[in-house]
Amino acid sequence: MTRRLRPARLRPADIVRLGGTGLRTRPLRVFLSALGIAIGVAAMTAVVGISASGRAEVDRRLDKLGTNLLRAAPAERDDGTRAKLPKEAVAMVQRIGPVQRAAQTAVIDGARIYRNEHIPIGRTGSIDVTATGRGLLPVIGGHLKSGSWLTPATERFPGVVLGATAAERLGVDTPGTRLRIGQRWFSLAGVLRPVPLAPEIDSSALVGWPAAETYLGFDGHPTTVYLRAQDRQVTAVRDVLAPTVSPGHPGDVAISRPSDALAAREATESTLTGLLLGLGGVALLVGGVGVGNTMVISVLERRGEIGLRRALGATSGHIRGQFLTEALLLSALGGLGGTVLGTGITAGFSVLRGWPTEVPLWAAGAGIAATLLIGAIAGLYPAIRAGRMAPAQALSGP
Numbered sequence: 001m002t003r004r005l006r007p008a009r010l011r012p013a014d015i016v017r018l019g020g021t022g023l024r025t026r027p028l029r030v031f032l033s034a035l036g037i038a039i040g041v042a043a044m045t046a047v048v049g050i051s052a053s054g055r056a057e058v059d060r061r062l063d064k065l066g067t068n069l070l071r072a073a074p075a076e077r078d079d080g081t082r083a084k085l086p087k088e089a090v091a092m093v094q095r096i097g098p099v100q101r102a103a104q105t106a107v108i109d110g111a112r113i114y115r116n117e118h119i120p121i122g123r124t125g126s127i128d129v130t131a132t133g134r135g136l137l138p139v140i141g142g143h144l145k146s147g148s149w150l151t152p153a154t155e156r157f158p159g160v161v162l163g164a165t166a167a168e169r170l171g172v173d174t175p176g177t178r179l180r181i182g183q184r185w186f187s188l189a190g191v192l193r194p195v196p197l198a199p200e201i202d203s204s205a206l207v208g209w210p211a212a213e214t215y216l217g218f219d220g221h222p223t224t225v226y227l228r229a230q231d232r233q234v235t236a237v238r239d240v241l242a243p244t245v246s247p248g249h250p251g252d253v254a255i256s257r258p259s260d261a262l263a264a265r266e267a268t269e270s271t272l273t274g275l276l277l278g279l280g281g282v283a284l285l286v287g288g289v290g291v292g293n294t295m296v297i298s299v300l301e302r303r304g305e306i307g308l309r310r311a312l313g314a315t316s317g318h319i320r321g322q323f324l325t326e327a328l329l330l331s332a333l334g335g336l337g338g339t340v341l342g343t344g345i346t347a348g349f350s351v352l353r354g355w356p357t358e359v360p361l362w363a364a365g366a367g368i369a370a371t372l373l374i375g376a377i378a379g380l381y382p383a384i385r386a387g388r389m390a391p392a393q394a395l396s397g398p
Contacts, residue, residue, distance in 0.1 A: 019325030023333075026298070033287075033294040034334035037374075040284025041338025041367040042345065049346030049359035057355040061196060067257070068100075068234050069140065069197050072225040072245050075254040083252030087220045089245050096244060098233035103136040104222035105201075106209075111216050113160070113205045114180045115170050125169035129181055130204040131212035139226045140198040147175035147190025155208025158186040158215060164194045165202040181205065184215050197258040198226065284370060287334060292378035295327050299386045306389050320387035327379020328372060335371030339364045 023030045072093075074083040086092075093102045111129035134150050136142065148154075149161060160179060167173050177188040186207065195201045212218035225245060229237040234257070242253040299306070306319055343359050350357040 016325060016329070018322045019329050023326060023329055029294055030330060030333070033290045033330055034337060036287030036290040037284065037331055037334025037371050038287070038338035038341060040281070040287045041335050041371055042341035043338075044281065044284065044370075045339055045342025045359065045363055045367050046345040046349075048363040049342060049357075050349055052358045052360055052363075053346060053350045053355045056358045057353075060356065068229050068231050069258050070227050070229060070234065070238055070241060071198075071256045071258055072227075072241055073254050073256070074223060075252050077252070083246070083249065084221045085223065085225065085245060085253070087222070089222050089225050092244050093225055093227050093241070096229075096237055096240065098230040098237050100228045100230065101135065101139050102225060102227040103133055103139040104225045105130050105132045105136065105204075105206075106212070106218065106221060106223045107204075108212055108216050108218050111182050111212075113166075113170070113186075115172065117180055125166075126203060127166045127169060128200075128204045129216070130201075130206050131209050131216075131218050132206050133209050136201075136206075136226070137192075139228055140195055140201060142195045142198070142201065143193045145191045145193045146173060147188065149190055150206070150208050154189050154211075156210045156214070157208075158184055158211060159189040159208065160186040161190045161192060161206040162188065163192050163202040163204045163206070166205055167191045169203075179205070181207070182216055200224075284374065287371075288331075288374035288378045291327055291330055291334075291375055292382065294330065295323060295379045295382035296385075298326070299323065299382045302386075303389065306386055310389065316387035319389070320383040323383035323386045324376065324379050327375045327383070331371040331375025331378070332368065335368040338371070339367050342367070 072085070072089070074085055076082050090102050090104045093099055107128045107130050113127055113129055114123075132150070134152070134155060137144075137149055145164065145167075147161070150159065158181075160181065162170065162172070170179070172179070172188060173191050175188055175190055178185045179188055180186070192201065207216070209218075209220075213220060227237075227241075238255055238257070241255050242250040245253045309319065343364070346359050347357045349355075
């Protein structure tokens with residue numbers, strides 16, 4: 001009685017060894033094919049990493065600046081006119097229990113600032129002349145770049161503090177420089193750093209509240225009220241702020257939370273992130289096509305090897321496993337290289353921008369998983385084709 005022989009089974013380690021041998025014999029082709037995969041993965045990883053780093057920077061800035069800042073401003077009425085806030089707005093706001101501090105500003109209509117008397121009328125550089133008090137900076141989280149802030153003396157006399165953008169447009173940053181506002185000369189007291197939560201201050205020339213009333217004909221009505229509330233009470237304060245500022249006409253007051261603007265900007269950037277991810281996916285798909293092309297050519301070039309192995313007892317499954325493993329190894333090589341490259345790009349960009357570097361683990365894992373999936377799909381047809389070759393057909397040549 002004869003016993004039927006069963007084909008030997010290759011262990012996973014043997015299949016990986018066979019697949020690796022095919023890659024080592026063609027290093028240049030393997031490098032170019034893996035490079036296509038790596039570019040796609042690097043693009044996707046870098047896009048996700050830079051986006052995550054940007055969100056981390058926004059969160060860091062919000063943690064530093066605080067999310068408890070509220071802003072009240074006159075609303076536009078149905079007839080197209082703009083309401084006025086009462087002169088006692090800040091005093092009334094400070095009576096709200098959870099409010100920690102409050103300050104006000106007022107854009108002075110008709111007041112314009114010029115570098116000197118030779119500047120033509122109307123060329124203001126879109127700089128607003130704004131009245132304010134000494135308590136503004138702690139409320140909005142502002143800091144001086146040079147000079148000094150308003151003092152009990154300078155807020156009553158012709159002194160001015162410029163926002164960061166205003167100073168750049170006027171081309172001045174030296175305290176003591178004379179600037180013309182209306183018909184009077186004001187002395188530059190200081191220059192502010194950019195204020196992320198109140199960007200309107202950046203393009204403002206700030207003068208003291210009493211000085212504005214004395215020298216610029218200011219009527220004393222604020223146009224913006226800023227306040228800081230207890231973190232847990234921000235929503236409650238927001239609900240009562242309009243009736244408090246304008247008890248008779250709460251609809252005349254528009255309430256906003258400046259920190260929401262930074263979050264909204266981050267949300268708009270997610271649209272661009274999605275577009276770039278799509279481009280990275282296209283690059284990854286092109287890399288997969290390159291893997292498939294490499295494997296098809298490999299099958300055609302190695303017909304003799306396939307025929308010899310089949311003649312020595314290798315089954316169709318052995319051949320399919322070998323070539324499919326080659327495709328997976330090639331894709332994994334590109335995926336790992338692309339992940340490292342994308343992480344490096346993210347780190348370099350974050351360092352240049354001064355952001356924290358953050359690459360989500362899911363992004364790296366998804367990139368490698370996607371490359372393995374694409375490699376499996378790209379290598380499936382060449383592997384099946386190689387497995388179907390009969391020994392005689394393979395040894396007979398093309």
